[in-house]
Amino acid sequence: MRLILIGPPGSGKGTQAKLLSQRLGLLHFSTGDILRDAIAKDTSEGRKARPFMANGQLVPDALVNDIVNGRFQGAGKPQKFVLDGYPRNLAQAQALDSVLAEQGLLLDVVVLLSVEDDEIVRRLGNRWTCPNSACKAVYHTFFKPAKIEGQCDLCQTSLYQREDDKPATIRKRLQVFHQTYDDLLRHYQKQGLLIEVPGRGDIEAIYADITKALGAGKMP
Ligand code: AP5
Ligand code: MG
Numbered sequence: 001m002r003l004i005l006i007g008p009p010g011s012g013k014g015t016q017a018k019l020l021s022q023r024l025g026l027l028h029f030s031t032g033d034i035l036r037d038a039i040a041k042d043t044s045e046g047r048k049a050r051p052f053m054a055n056g057q058l059v060p061d062a063l064v065n066d067i068v069n070g071r072f073q074g075a076g077k078p079q080k081f082v083l084d085g086y087p088r089n090l091a092q093a094q095a096l097d098s099v100l101a102e103q104g105l106l107l108d109v110v111v112l113l114s115v116e117d118d119e120i121v122r123r124l125g126n127r128w129t130c131p132n133s134a135c136k137a138v139y140h141t142f143f144k145p146a147k148i149e150g151q152c153d154l155c156q157t158s159l160y161q162r163e164d165d166k167p168a169t170i171r172k173r174l175q176v177f178h179q180t181y182d183d184l185l186r187h188y189q190k191q192g193l194l195i196e197v198p199g200r201g202d203i204e205a206i207y208a209d210i211t212k213a214l215g216a217g218k219m220p
Pocket of ligand 2: 013014015030032
């Protein structure tokens with residue numbers, strides 16, 4: 001199974017990708033998580049990405065494409081995966097097409113998680129994230145509270161609020177999404193891979209809709 005989750009910031013890509021990865025054994029591949037790890041470790045990639053991320057802009061295509069290419073071309077390349085936050089524009093989608101074709105891998109489905117902007121602002125202001133790179137669990141003060149406030153249920157690490165979850169940066173991230181996603185959706189629509197799943201409501205019900213879409217998508 002190979003799928004891409006597309007959606008505005010806060011639409012639940014990370015939440016759903018985590019469930020898909022745990023339950024279906026897919027590699028969860030989030031460019032946002034990889035870049036945040038790079039920033040935490042102060043690598044050269046992290047130093048390049050940080051100003052873009054802090055301002056809610058996309059980091060340059062070349063940087064993320066290199067990260068993804070490296071993962072698919074290196075040893076232990078994934079066969080089954082869920083891509084979360086990549087690709088984000090047409091140029092990235094075309095780069096991914098080339099990498100997958102080179103590796104002889106076909107996508108099964110591209111899921112658009114649709115959520116309105118006002119709900120997103122409400123969600124991101126109350127999101128809590130686990131910084132442990134082996135965990136990355138995501139919580140919400142009201143919709144998915146941790147059992148002990150401020151502490152990850154799974155690995156007991158202290159939770160934090162992301163630097164880009166400030167109201168002005170959330171607005172910028174939404175604006176960037178609206179500027180780039182049309183071309184991306186058209187690209188996957190033409191390939192007959194795109195399915196829209198409403199991203200509002202119960203997390204488990206959304207998960208069930210995504211797995212239904214997986215069944216309905218093009219299977220190799
Ligand atoms: P990235 O980390 O990908 O962030 P994003 O796309 O803005 O999305 P989020 O991670 O904020 O939200 P999500 O959809 O994962 O939602 P979540 O599950 O956490 O990217 C960050 C930055 O990195 C970008 O701005 C860019 O700078 C850079 N970047 C990354 N990839 C890039 C690329 N390919 N190219 C260029 N730059 C790139 O859920 C949100 C909250 O809602 C949580 O609190 C959760 O508990 C809650 N929630 C989830 N589902 C529900 C529900 N159904 N009901 C109520 N609450 C819910
Ligand atoms: Mg995420």
